[in-house]
Amino acid sequence: MASSTNRIDSTFARLREQSRKAFVAYVAGGDPDFERSLEILHVLADAGADIIELGVPFSDPMADGIVNQMAADRALKAGMNTSRILDLIRAFRETHETPLVLFTYLNPVYAYGFEKFHNDAATAGADGILLLDLPPSEAANNADFANAEALHHIHLIAPTTPDGRKNDLAQSSQGFIYALSRTGVTGGHSAPSESIGAQVAEIRKLTDTPICVGFGITNPEQAVMVASHADGIIVGSAIVRTVQDNADDPKVAEKLRDFVTPLIEATHSV
Secondary structure: OOOOOOHHHHHHHHHHHHOOOEEEEEEEOOOOOHHHHHHHHHHHHHHOOOEEEEEOOOOOOOOOOHHHHHHHHHHHHOOOOHHHHHHHHHHHHOOOOOOEEEEEOHHHHHHHOHHHHHHHHHHHOOOEEEEOOOOHHHHHOOHHHOOOOOOEEOEEEOOOOOHHHHHHHHHHOOOOEEEEOOOOOOOOOOOOOOOHHHHHHHHHOOOOOOEEEEOOOOOHHHHHHHHOOOOEEEEOHHHHHHHHHOOOOOOHHHHHHHHHHHHHHHHHHO
16 A cells, blocks of 8 residues: 655645645656656756656557657657666666656556556655546456555546546545646646636645646746645646757756756745
8 A cells, every 4th residue: 555654745744844835847758768868857856846747658648739749759769668667767766755656548557567567666666656547436446456556546637527526536636636727638738727726726625635736837927826726736748848849959957957947946935
């Protein structure tokens, strides 16, 4: 079972004591290649990211927009696969304790072996998992998914999620809730929704689990606006796009640090 000392839980406990909001960064594991991806993880952690979501490269990322699709493609072409993602986590854990959440689809996890993947990922140093296309209700009714307690299971809640399902997701999500500011695929929005405050307030009625909001955050002003309502913000496509724009640069990690530092500082200032 996921331990009470899970790094995600410890991080939110520390942030509550400090009256600070969490900055959650998403990157595609292995983009643009293994070594520079490891450098990017180091840079994000050193810049102050509180949690890192690590995308597991997949050939059919149907919930992702073109930016994240291309990142997965670059990683796959660089030789990344599910086992190499675990190698990447092990390498990161040699120097850093920042919580890692695996952002993935069911197919690569199921092909690896559902329980084995959870156990191997936790042993490598992962703390949570967000399975984009596995409804918790389906997992609960399928024996193949019964033994999956080695990692915290984080759930998505969208503005269009029906009330009954929203309650189930809020009650069962571990670590934090990923609240979408808008519907659609990743990277498809120019700005966060202005109704975030109301969305977060509705979820808060259902659970004490921390709520982090993502989709559309690209600058410090947006980070402050969203963080003023939520327990944390999630920045994904803007980070991945920065990696994409500098994928041929040996100093891509340094370029990314320059981009994320003002966002992290803004989030922590709220």
